[in-house]
Amino acid sequence: MFDTLKTFLNSLTGDDEQHYSQTDPRLAAAALLVHTISIDGVIAEEEKTVLRTVLQSKYALSAEETDELIEEAGAADKEAVDLYGFTSVLKRSLDEEERLDILAMIWDLVYADGVVHEFEDNLVWRIAELMGISSRDRMILKKRAGKLAE
Template identity: 30%
Template sequence: MIAKLKQLFLSPEVPLTAQQKTQQLNLAAAALLLEVVYADDHVESSETALLPAALTQTLHITLDDATALLEQAKQARFNATSLFEFTEKINAAFSVADKQQLILAMWQLAYADGELCRYEDQIIRRTADLLYLKHSELIHMRNIAMEKDA
């Protein structure tokens, strides 16, 4: 038994392919967007309608891919213990502009039902902090989302 444990801990990790890395990144971003949708305990139809479009714009994927990704992201979100699991992957690969686009999509989802819940606000702010975005960038993305909503 000890030999099997040693083998488990000492075995080299198999490197991921580029496609697998992209899939993990997309899954992380989708899970973060879902965090906003589920933050206020009422999933509004306006939020669920906007979610696939937000994924296609943010991740540059097709609508069919976005729909499939959402199903995977629901499970990943359910199994997650913190936002860090997702933001860690995004920090390793996203540019500042990509991170800003993700935060913008999160704000747009938060405002989709016409009001901002404090829990939605909290999740977006915590995510922006974990993505090492400046407060001014966070507010700028919020203002853009609010302008589009008006």
């Protein structure tokens, strides 16, 4: 009922409807990525650039589609009370290899500004745990991202 009311109010105010559903793994992944770049309190230009690049590359999006996905992901992240809503979508929708790809994208963002903040490291650990990724695989991806960032 709330969604119907929200859609109605958005139509009255001229707000665009969401193009990605809450169960779309692209939105869930993008929301985790947006959360990652903002968790340390500073969103560096390098992080924004890497965010756009990894989303465009992973999902074969145009510049406009990427902007739309980032905007909707930012809104979804602001409304979220925890990470489970996003990670559960990914765990249900993606196989292990695809979830590892998402975690690799997250590590790329963590290293984008050249500094691994303790909040970022902790966030990646929580996301990996919720997506069913082992500590071993998480650390392998971390080392790989760190070497690429050098």
